[in-house]
Every structure is written in C-alpha cells, then in structure tokens.
Amino acid sequence: MIKTTILFADDDLDIQQSVGLTLEAAGFEVVFADNGVQALEVLRTTPIDLAILDVIMPRMNGLQVCKIMRDNSSLPILLVTGRGREEDVVAGIEAGADDYVVKPIRPREMIARVQALLRRSNGYKQFSRRKLAFDSLTLDLDAQRVIFREKSIPVSPLEFQLLKYLMQNAGIVLSKEDLLHNVWGYMSTGADMNMIEATVRRLRKKVELDPSQPRYIQTVWGTGYRFGD
Amino acid sequence: MIKTTILFADDDLDIQQSVGLTLEAAGFEVVFADNGVQALEVLRTTPIDLAILDVIMPRMNGLQVCKIMRDNSSLPILLVTGRGREEDVVAGIEAGADDYVVKPIRPREMIARVQALLRRSNGYKQFSRRKLAFDSLTLDLDAQRVIFREKSIPVSPLEFQLLKYLMQNAGIVLSKEDLLHNVWGYMSTGADMNMIEATVRRLRKKVELDPSQPRYIQTVWGTGYRFGD
DNA sequence: AGGAAATTGTAAATAAGTGTAACAAGTCAA
DNA sequence: TTGACTTGTTACACTTATTTACAATTTCCT
Numbered sequence: 419m420i421k422t423t424i425l426f427a428d429d430d431l432d433i434q435q436s437v438g439l440t441l442e443a444a445g446f447e448v449v450f451a452d453n454g455v456q457a458l459e460v461l462r463t464t465p466i467d468l469a470i471l472d473v474i475m476p477r478m479n480g481l482q483v484c485k486i487m488r489d490n491s492s493l494p495i496l497l498v499t500g501r502g503r504e505e506d507v508v509a510g511i512e513a514g515a516d517d518y519v520v521k522p523i524r525p526r527e528m529i530a531r532v533q534a535l536l537r538r539s540n541g542y543k544q545f546s547r548r549k550l551a552f553d554s555l556t557l558d559l560d561a562q563r564v565i566f567r568e569k570s571i572p573v574s575p576l577e578f579q580l581l582k583y584l585m586q587n588a589g590i591v592l593s594k595e596d597l598l599h600n601v602w603g604y605m606s607t608g609a610d611m612n613m614i615e616a617t618v619r620r621l622r623k624k625v626e627l628d629p630s631q632p633r634y635i636q637t638v639w640g641t642g643y644r645f646g647d
Numbered sequence: 648m649i650k651t652t653i654l655f656a657d658d659d660l661d662i663q664q665s666v667g668l669t670l671e672a673a674g675f676e677v678v679f680a681d682n683g684v685q686a687l688e689v690l691r692t693t694p695i696d697l698a699i700l701d702v703i704m705p706r707m708n709g710l711q712v713c714k715i716m717r718d719n720s721s722l723p724i725l726l727v728t729g730r731g732r733e734e735d736v737v738a739g740i741e742a743g744a745d746d747y748v749v750k751p752i753r754p755r756e757m758i759a760r761v762q763a764l765l766r767r768s769n770g771y772k773q774f775s776r777r778k779l780a781f782d783s784l785t786l787d788l789d790a791q792r793v794i795f796r797e798k799s800i801p802v803s804p805l806e807f808q809l810l811k812y813l814m815q816n817a818g819i820v821l822s823k824e825d826l827l828h829n830v831w832g833y834m835s836t837g838a839d840m841n842m843i844e845a846t847v848r849r850l851r852k853k854v855e856l857d858p859s860q861p862r863y864i865q866t867v868w869g870t871g872y873r874f875g876d
Numbered sequence: 877a878g879g880a881a882a883t884t885g886t887a888a889a890t891a892a893g894t895g896t897a898a899c900a901a902g903t904c905a906a
Numbered sequence: 907t908t909g910a911c912t913t914g915t916t917a918c919a920c921t922t923a924t925t926t927a928c929a930a931t932t933t934c935c936t
Contacts, residue, residue: 507759508758511760511763515763516767517763524736527740530740531740531746533740538723538768560820561873572868574868574869575868575869575870610895612895612896612897613894613896615912617895619913619915620893637913639902639904640904803884839885841924841925845886869892869923
C-alpha cells in the first residue's frame with residue numbers, strides 16, 4: 419500500500435515537530451515547509467495528496483498559497499491559524515480551503531478532519547461499482563444490471579430487486595412472506611403468493627442455464643427460496 | 648439556474664427559522680426536519696444536495712442518521728452540535744460527516760463551509776477533466792461541443808447538459824428524479840418525466856449510430872438511463 | 877420588430893412489465 | 907399409490923413506462 423503524502427507548512431518548528439509526529443503516527447508521509455514560497459515549491463515538485471497550511475507564515479501567507487494553488491489544482495487544503503474570528507474563517511474558505519481549524523491544534527480532531535477530506539476528495543470510490551457476485555452471475559448494483567457468463571442480461575426492475583435480495587442473503591432460505599415484504603414491500607395476503615412464483619420463473623428463464631434444474635435460485639419446498647448452495 | 652437543495656435537521660424551531668433564512672438568503676433551497684427519523688424520510692424522498700444535521704435530536708440522533716446515510720450514499724454531511732469536545736468532533740467525523748461545527752452557529756461561517764463542501768463534492772470537475780471522452784464520443788466542456796467520430800455535432804444547450812451529466816456518471820444508473828434535479832433543476836412533478844425521454848431521444852438521434860440500439864445512452868427500464876456499455 | 881428556425885414541452889400511441897387465473901406437474905405423507 | 911397440497915407453467919388482461927409525433931415556445935437573424 420502506498421502512503422498518502424501530506425504537506426505541513428508552518429514556520430513554528432515546535433508545531434512542525436509535534437503535528438508531524440501525530441500525522442506520521444496515523445500512517446501518513448509528511449513533508450514540511452517553513453514558509454509560503456517554500457510550500458509552493460514543494461507542491462510544484464513533490465506529489466502531495468493534501469496540504470495543511472498555517473495562515474500566518476513568512477514570505478507568503480497561507481491564504482495566498484491557497485489561492486494560487488486553486489488556480490490550477492483541486493488539492494485538498496486545510497488551513498490552520500490562531501485567529502478564529504468568523505471573518506477569518508470565511509476568508510480562508512473563500513480563498514479555496516476545504517476546512518479551517520483554529521489553534522491550538524487538537525491532534526485527533528486534526529487527523530479526523532484530514533481523513534474526512536481525503537475520503538471526500540478520493541470521490542468515495544467505495545460507493546462506485548458495488549457488486550454482488552456468485553459463480554458466473556454478477557450483479558452490478560450501481561449500473562443496475564445482471565451479468566451472466568460475461569454477458570449483460572436485461573432484467574426488469576422487479577426481477578433485479580428480487581435477485582438482489584436473494585443474493586444479499588445467499589445460502590439462507592427466504593420465506594415467501596419475507597420476499598413479499600422486502601421485495602414487493604407489502605404484507606402477505608395469501609393469494610399473492612403465485613406472483614412470487616411467476617416472477618421467480620421469469621428470472622430463472624433469464625439467469626439459469628436450465629430453468630428446470632436451477633443452479634442459483636433454488637426451491638425449498640414448503641418454505642420459500644434460497645440462492646446458491 | 649438550478650438551486651441547490653439543503654436539508655436542515657434540528658429540533659429547535661427558532662434555530663430552524665434563523666439558519667433557514669440565512670441559507671435561503673445565500674440562494675439555497677432549504678428543506679427542514681424536526682428529528683432524525685423525519686430527516687431520513689426526507690433524504691429518501693427528496694433530491695437533497697447536502698445535509699446539515701444537529702447531533703442532538705429526538706427519535707434518532709444526527710450521528711445515527713449520518714451512519715445510515717453513509718451505507719449507501721456519498722452525500723455531503725455537516726454535523727452541528729452544542730458539544731465541542733475533541734472526542735465529539737472525532738466521533739462525528741468518524742460517523743462519516745464531512746465537517747463538524749460547534750454551536751452557536753456563525754451564519755457566514757456556516758455558508759462558507761457549506762459552499763466548500765459543495766464545490767468539493769462536485770468534484771472540481773473544471774480541473775480534473777475539461778474533456779469527457781468515451782469511445783468515439785468526446786465532450787469538449789470549454790467549447791460546449793460534442794465530437795462524434797471526429798466530427799463536431801451540433802447539440803442544444805439542454806442536450807449538452809444532459810450528455811455531460813450522463814458522461815460524468817458513466818456506468819451508473821441515473822434515475823429520472825436525479826436527472827430532473829441535476830439537469831433541469833426542479834423537483835419531479837410526474838408529468839414532466841417524459842420531457843426527459845424526449846430529450847434523450849433527440850440526443851440519441853445525434854450521437855448514436857443506431858438510435859434504436861443505443862451504444863452510449865442506454866435505457867434502464869423503470870429506473871432511468873445509463874451511459875456506456 | 878417580424879419572421880424563420882431551432883429548441884423545448886405536451887399529448888397520444890406503442891411497448892414493456894406485472895398481476896391474475898387456470899391448469900399441469902411435482903412432492904410428501906398416510 | 908393415492909390424495910391433498912405446493913410449486914411450475916402458460917396465457918392474458920391490466921398497468922405503467924417509453925417512444926413518437928406534434929404543438930408551443932423561445933431564440934436568432936434580418
């Protein structure tokens with residue numbers, strides 16, 4: 419696993435030291451800068467994933483660095499300062515910062531905020547392409563489609579919901595009442611049971627090689643259905 | 648222009664009133680909830696762009712709402728609370744929140760933080776991709792042009808917006824409500840749904856080799872559309 | 877400002893999905 | 907093995923979504 423690199427720019431060497439240790443303890447690679455110009459230099463020459471900038475720095479302040487970076491980059495930026503007046507915070511964020519924390523720095527809060535920024539700027543990739551797979555049958559939840567033996571199979575919305583629910587509970591038996599409640603969304607009335615069977619049949623026709631010898635959607639006599647073995 | 652919709656959940660009606668006015672003055676559409684359960688209900692039924700949740704609420708607290716949302720959504724979430732101890736902030740962010748502010752709420756800071764979150768969650772698309780390309784279809788975002796098989800295709804502004812949004816979310820299904828909210832910019836009224844169909848059709852006529860067998864803009868019956876194969 | 881052309885919204889027509897019913901086939905227990 | 911019961915199959919009617927065609931609106935040019 420490659421480490422995430424953070425630039426920490428602050429002219430106070432004691433703070434550099436302590437915050438640096440905190441960040442490293444949390445598993446980050448840390449690069450330091452003592453002033454604004456140096457910070458820009460580092461940002462130009464090193465691949466940085468996130469920048470923490472003190473507002474008050476020699477040569478060029480954090481706000482200016484932030485603005486310059488924002489002209490051509492979407493790098494996550496966290497501003498730090500001793501000044502916590504509302505207009506300071508607003509000015510910082512309007513300069514393009516993603517977050518603004520007031521000194522004294524609280525280590526665990528800082529780490530948490532850094533991680534929040536990182537997961538946001540990484541675009542919540544964990545949400546893209548959620549999939550359910552079993553054997554040669556794959557359900558792509560975001561694309562809402564079923565892939566069976568490398569081929570995309572068109573299924574209706576209801577069929578998709580049913581298959582999804584079955585696959586989410588693979589291996590365990592689901593009663594008719596359960597399916598009715600969780601897929602159709604209403605309580606059992608007894609007469610509607612056949613509609614489940616009809617839908618199961620339509621689904622089997624599409625995703626089973628031999629619908630009368632189902633490999634995926636199995637009948638559990640007297641109870642309901644089970645996905646898989 | 649499309650208004651951004653914010654959910655503001657707080658059980659204190661005075662705060663609802665004052666923060667609501669602030670947000671509206673900043674040009675946002677605001678939807679309210681008095682408790683956690685109601686907040687989840689709104690989030691399920693209304694297209695919301697960002698949620699501001701009070702931590703202390705009846706029925707279900709903000710942290711719980713936040714965690715539940717994070718199971719299947721990357722919605723930007725800002726937590727608000729009276730408690731500002733470090734462990735409270737850390738707990739909030741670890742529950743999946745993007746930012747955490749302590750009461751009393753400072754209006755301009757709140758607006759600034761909301762805007763920072765929105766520009767981040769919109770992905771700074773201007774930096775990452777000035778062009779969107781897929782196969783022999785390219786979208787030039789600066790020139791507002793569509794290039795299909797080396798040739799420039801004239802598309803209407805609405806068609807361009809739609810194609811852009813589809814391509815930015817290539818591979819995942821976008822519901823009608825989602826498209827209506829993000830491309831047209833207003834809430835679903837049911838009757839307006841087929842204007843999406845109409846626009847899709849016009850777009851297909853232009854960028855698909857065989858509009859009845861679309862390669863790019865695919866229909867997901869009962870749900871919406873998906874870009875890509 | 878007036879008219880033509882392009883764009884967008886609306887309504888009717890078409891297609892697809894779902895629920896119901898009637899019957900066939902399979903399963904279990906006496 | 908038979909009878910009661912559960913499940914599978916098929917066809918059809920009904921509902922809902924999507925496409926198509928048309929009308930209204932807006933935009934652009936002279």
